[in-house]
Amino acid sequence: MTQSEFVNPKKAANAIGEPESTSAVKQNVVDFSDFLDQIDSVLEKNAEEFVNNFVQKGGE
Amino acid sequence: MTDQSVRRIFGLETEFGLTCMSSGQRTLTTDETARFLFARQGHASSSSNAFLSNGSRLYLDVGSHPEYATAECDSLVDLLNQDRAGELILQDLVSDAQVAMADAGVKGEIYLFKNNTDSSGNSYGSHENYLLRRRNDFAGQLDSLLPFLITRQLFCGAGKVLTTPRGVQFAFSQRADHMWDGVSSSTTRSRPMINTRDEPHADSDLYRRLHVIVGDSNMAEPTTLVKFVSMDLLLRVLEAGKLRRDLTLENNIRAIRDVSHDTTGRAKLTQSNGRTVTALELAQEYLELVKNYVDSQQFVLSPEHIYGLELWERSLSAIATDNTSLIDTEIDWAIKQRLINLYAQKHNLSLDSAVIAQLDLCFHDTNPNRGIFRLLETSGQARRLTEPNDVLVAKTTPPATTRAKLRGDFIAKAALVGCEVIVDWTHLKINDATQRTIICNDPFASVDERVEQLIAYL
Numbered sequence: 001m002t003q004s005e006f007v008n009p010k011k012a013a014n015a016i017g018e019p020e021s022t023s024a025v026k027q028n029v030v031d032f033s034d035f036l037d038q039i040d041s042v043l044e045k046n047a048e049e050f051v052n053n054f055v056q057k058g059g060e
Numbered sequence: 061m062t063d064q065s066v067r068r069i070f071g072l073e074t075e076f077g078l079t080c081m082s083s084g085q086r087t088l089t090t091d092e093t094a095r096f097l098f099a100r101q102g103h104a105s106s107s108s109n110a111f112l113s114n115g116s117r118l119y120l121d122v123g124s125h126p127e128y129a130t131a132e133c134d135s136l137v138d139l140l141n142q143d144r145a146g147e148l149i150l151q152d153l154v155s156d157a158q159v160a161m162a163d164a165g166v167k168g169e170i171y172l173f174k175n176n177t178d179s180s181g182n183s184y185g186s187h188e189n190y191l192l193r194r195r196n197d198f199a200g201q202l203d204s205l206l207p208f209l210i211t212r213q214l215f216c217g218a219g220k221v222l223t224t225p226r227g228v229q230f231a232f233s234q235r236a237d238h239m240w241d242g243v244s245s246s247t248t249r250s251r252p253m254i255n256t257r258d259e260p261h262a263d264s265d266l267y268r269r270l271h272v273i274v275g276d277s278n279m280a281e282p283t284t285l286v287k288f289v290s291m292d293l294l295l296r297v298l299e300a301g302k303l304r305r306d307l308t309l310e311n312n313i314r315a316i317r318d319v320s321h322d323t324t325g326r327a328k329l330t331q332s333n334g335r336t337v338t339a340l341e342l343a344q345e346y347l348e349l350v351k352n353y354v355d356s357q358q359f360v361l362s363p364e365h366i367y368g369l370e371l372w373e374r375s376l377s378a379i380a381t382d383n384t385s386l387i388d389t390e391i392d393w394a395i396k397q398r399l400i401n402l403y404a405q406k407h408n409l410s411l412d413s414a415v416i417a418q419l420d421l422c423f424h425d426t427n428p429n430r431g432i433f434r435l436l437e438t439s440g441q442a443r444r445l446t447e448p449n450d451v452l453v454a455k456t457t458p459p460a461t462t463r464a465k466l467r468g469d470f471i472a473k474a475a476l477v478g479c480e481v482i483v484d485w486t487h488l489k490i491n492d493a494t495q496r497t498i499i500c501n502d503p504f505a506s507v508d509e510r511v512e513q514l515i516a517y518l
Contacts, residue, residue: 031441032441033406035439035441036406038435039419039432039435042422042429042435043415044083044084046085047413048084048417050418052179053081053084053085054173054179055178055182056078056090056125056178057090057124057125057182058182058184059122060075
């Protein structure tokens with residue numbers, strides 16, 4: 001048998017469709033400068049301390 | 061189609077970075093933050109209480125990292141929904157913890173980062189699980205996967221602003237510099253790319269688990285998808301015995317760093333046979349191998365496999381033609397690099413600025429109102445694949461076509477009737493005088509009469 005399927009066909013119906021053209025996503029490109037403004041409002045002001053104080057223990 | 065020879069179980073485990081800050085200062089230790097976070101869950105570190113009604117596992121791992129492990133998924137749509145649901149479940153815990161902290165007069169905001177590094181050189185992981193049919197010669201073939209894992213950073217890397225002895229630069233991967241071995245049974249001491257701890261959570265005569273721990277935690281769903289699609293298809297080549305060429309490298313640990321540090325994809329790698337190839341050439345070789353195999357078998361690919369394969373190819377083209385705009389709404393490192401470049405331009409910042417380091421970190425913040433990647437996604441600058449409603453459902457509902465269904469249904473009914481149960485990946489047990497226990501050894505079985513009876517008994 002050479003024909004096989006990787007997923008349950010009943011799932012394929014509501015699965016991910018064709019990729020959007022990248023240009024569709026990028027119609028927002030003009031909005032990107034607005035987005036950059038938005039970043040300024042969500043980042044904590046003390047950048048250096050914020051980053052340096054993020055200390056974890058190793059995982060796995 | 062239910063032919064088990066073509067289905068595969070996938071799982072994804074994510075260790076999150078955790079902190080609690082106010083104005084750049086930590087207001088709680090990580091352990092204290094974790095205690096607030098898991099207060100509702102009770103015995104957070106005890107595995108018995110760690111399974112949820114969506115079939116997943118949520119607990120506090122080594123090093124106070126909240127860890128979420130998706131349930132068994134046999135479709136990558138389910139995997140994306142389950143993985144994303146985990147973030148929402150954790151955000152619910154964060155909201156509750158913030159309320160409890162306010163009541164206790166504790167200042168600060170909890171941050172949960174889906175990343176792999178902190179500011180002082182520690183790393184924590186993203187672990188992929190692939191169920192394989194047991195074959196005798198498999199152990200010998202693991203080495204042939206390493207060059208793939210080393211070069212897949214080109215389309216799977218989460219991106220990182222990296223400080224090296226030669227200065228600050230942008231790199232493909234968060235994890236590359238934290239790898240110290242190719243294949244081994246160790247985890248924390250000498251972290252390998254593939255961990256050989258073989259816990260199939262299934263009939264071990266039939267199955268084994270491939271546990272890949274080299275990956276970056278990905279933010280963009282298309283990046284997570286291409287990571288699993290490429291590995292799934294490559295494993296099919298390997299399982300069919302078609303991965304015969306020796307593509308192994310002379311020094312895996314040096315190679316993974318060299319690949320990560322050269323985002324042109326042109327890092328030169330020395331193969332075991334002495335030949336020199338670039339990272340891009342080696343990555344293309346694996347892609348061609350998979351494409352030829354898929355064509356020769358006339359596989360009917362799922363829509364997500366078709367998209368993942370296309371994105372894999374497009375990512376390598378983007379690097380080959382130095383045109384990252386082909387992938388900078390879908391592949392993490394390219395999304396992050398674009399963002400950082402534009403932000404640095406706007407504010408006239410250099411790459412070694414603290415604000416850029418903060419942007420790099422907060423890209424991985426899972427808070428939907430504050431996390432930079434999630435904001436990019438919401439504003440249409442990064443592609444999302446899951447339907448928000450499906451993810452909401454996946455918070456409480458297990459995948460319908462695997463063993464996760466049995467576990468999830470059992471846990472949901474037990475919670476409904478207030479009965480104490482003990483659950484792990486294979487066991488369902490009622491913790492009363494009867495101690496009735498069912499062992500579910502087939503991860504593909506979503507229907508089991510014994511479990512139905514057990515649920516009815518509850």
